[in-house]
Amino acid sequence: MDSVNLLGLVAGSLTTVAFVPQVVKIWRTRSADDISTIMFLLFATGVFLWLIYGIAIGSLPVIVSNAITLALAVVIVILKLRFKTALPPKAVQPTPPLPPGDGKG
Incomplete structure (x- = not known):
């Protein structure tokens, strides 16, 4: 493996591993309220297209x-x-009770 491909594998590994703490946090807290679903769907679509591109050019x-x-x-x-x-x-919100009146109106 040449140094350029090794550099690509290291860079790809680091950016990929960066997602592991987020997965662990979501699993432990059982909450993903702060994660934008639309952003991650767009991101996953982009990554899918990069994967297709990588297959097309044969880049491991x-x-x-x-x-x-x-x-x-x-x-x-x-x-x-x-x-x-x-x-x-x-x-x-409940309506507060009326103050007691003295009957004079």
């Missing part, structure tokens, strides 16, 4: 890093949907 670093990143992005979206919390219903 692009293929491997994007295949793993896509898997992690899909896991995050699945966990986001699985641990989705419903919005709490709006609380209805």
